[in-house]
Amino acid sequence: MTGHIVVVGSLNMDLVGCAPRLPVAGETITGHTFFDAPGGKGANQAYAAAKLGGRVSMVGRVGSDDFGRRMRANLEQVGCDSSGVLVLQGCPSGIALIFVADDGHNSIMVLPGANGRLTEADLEGSREHFEGAAYVLLQLETPLRTVAAAARAARRVGARVILDPAPAQPLSDELLCLAEVLTPNETEAAILAGLPPRRLDPVQAADIARQLRRRGAPIVIVKLGDQGCVLVSDGEPRYLPAPAVQALDTTAAGDIFNAGLAVGLSEGMDLAAACQFANCAAAVSVTRRGAQPSAPSRAEVERILPC
Numbered sequence: 192m193t194g195h196i197v198v199v200g201s202l203n204m205d206l207v208g209c210a211p212r213l214p215v216a217g218e219t220i221t222g223h224t225f226f227d228a229p230g231g232k233g234a235n236q237a238y239a240a241a242k243l244g245g246r247v248s249m250v251g252r253v254g255s256d257d258f259g260r261r262m263r264a265n266l267e268q269v270g271c272d273s274s275g276v277l278v279l280q281g282c283p284s285g286i287a288l289i290f291v292a293d294d295g296h297n298s299i300m301v302l303p304g305a306n307g308r309l310t311e312a313d314l315e316g317s318r319e320h321f322e323g324a325a326y327v328l329l330q331l332e333t334p335l336r337t338v339a340a341a342a343r344a345a346r347r348v349g350a351r352v353i354l355d356p357a358p359a360q361p362l363s364d365e366l367l368c369l370a371e372v373l374t375p376n377e378t379e380a381a382i383l384a385g386l387p388p389r390r391l392d393p394v395q396a397a398d399i400a401r402q403l404r405r406r407g408a409p410i411v412i413v414k415l416g417d418q419g420c421v422l423v424s425d426g427e428p429r430y431l432p433a434p435a436v437q438a439l440d441t442t443a444a445g446d447i448f449n450a451g452l453a454v455g456l457s458e459g460m461d462l463a464a465a466c467q468f469a470n471c472a473a474a475v476s477v478t479r480r481g482a483q484p485s486a487p488s489r490a491e492v493e494r495i496l497p498c
Contacts (some may be wrong), residue, residue: 194325194457197241197350199250199304199314199341200233200333202276203285204258205482206440211293222290229265230287231306232357239450239486240328243472245457248320250275251333251478252305252313254284259305265483275317279496281303282443285332295438295477301332301358303394309333311340324350326453326470330446332355342369351456355449356383356415360473368407374452375403376414376445396421397428412466414445419470420463429463433470434495443482444462450472451492471495 209337210222229238237249249271253259255278262284266273270386275459291297315338321327327345329338340352345352346369354370358360359379369372375383377391384399393415400411400423411425419433451472453466474495475487 193244193246195323196238196245196247196326196328196457197250197320197324197345198233198237198247199333199338200236200327200328200330201215201285201303202229202232202234202251202253202259202262202300203306203332204262205230205286205287205289207289207291207293207442207481209293209467209480213290213296213298214293216313225483229262230443230483231262231285232272232446234262234266234326234488235327235482236330236355236450236453237271238269238419238446238483240454241266241269242486242488243454243492244489245258245450245454248272248275250317250320251253251313251483252277252279252309254278254282254305255280256284258284259287265299266336271318275320277313279308282308284462289442291440291480292490294443297440297442298440300472303332306333309337313337314340314344315414320350321345321350324348326351326353327393328353328355328449328453330355331360331477332358335366340365342366353358353385353453354447355445357445359388364407370408372406372410372412372452374412374414374449376416380413389446391415393418393421397423400428410462414448416441416444421449421464426463428458431463431470434474436474438477440480440485443485444473444477445488446482447476450486453492467497468492
């Protein structure tokens with residue numbers, strides 16, 4: 192039976208503008224497409240995991256506005272339990288302003304709104320959602336103290352914590368130790384290691400993953416975008432390449448990777464197989480625009496999985 196997945200994190204309404212390229216500081220350019228769609232790192236992971244066939248519950252906060260109602264309804268339409276998404280009166284829902292270039296690269300500004308007011312008391316009131324959980328997915332778009340409290344709550348019920356350290360920021364060794372699986376992208380991995388943000392090759396990623404393991408993270412998976420990922424646990428690092436696709440929009444690819452990873456592990460896949468499943472889910476997602484609108488179905492992922 193598939194293990195239960197709980198996602199604790201953010202819900203944002205994404206306001207997306209598309210243009211031939213990203214503007215530089217102080218520049219105004221003309222775009223060609225605008226749309227809005229539910230997003231937020233937490234909700235992206237919950238939505239994508241449910242769409243991939245996982246049994247998923249979401250814990251978070253939205254405002255008492257139309258964006259909040261739409262975001263909850265969007266989770267529910269793929270079978271995600273949204274009863275742990277609390278409505279905060281008199282506070283706007285989170286918003287992300289996303290600029291997407293025609294080559295697929297993006298630039299994002301997040302306005303937390305209700306996400307910034309998710310508290311430890313909220314988690315205590317959502318205790319029933321943690322009971323029986325196999326995996327708890329966390330990110331960093333809610334207050335760090337709440338993220339740490341969610342990790343401790345997960346450990347108390349025997350759930351495995353998958354921590355996506357995004358947006359990048361310094362983290363305590365305590366939080367790294369609470370996470371059984373740490374999944375930074377290359378920029379986040381470099382920042383966590385005290386290095387300037389930069390692209391990494393698999394060898395560099397493995398070196399940084401070893402540093403993070405020495406700080407207490409038992410398993411580190413460095414997401415390398417179109418290169419795939421590097422898995423470092425006990426034994427030698429494993430490089431798992433991603434399928435080659437034509438990228439249209441990389442928004443939420445990392446979130447969808449984490450969703451695929453959690454679903455794979457919840458179904459009993461080993462780490463390498465779950466990483467490969469996650470690579471394929473992320474690869475499908477970058478071929479279309481938006482965060483949750485880009486989340487693939489199970490059939491789409493299985494079509495490009497290696498034999």
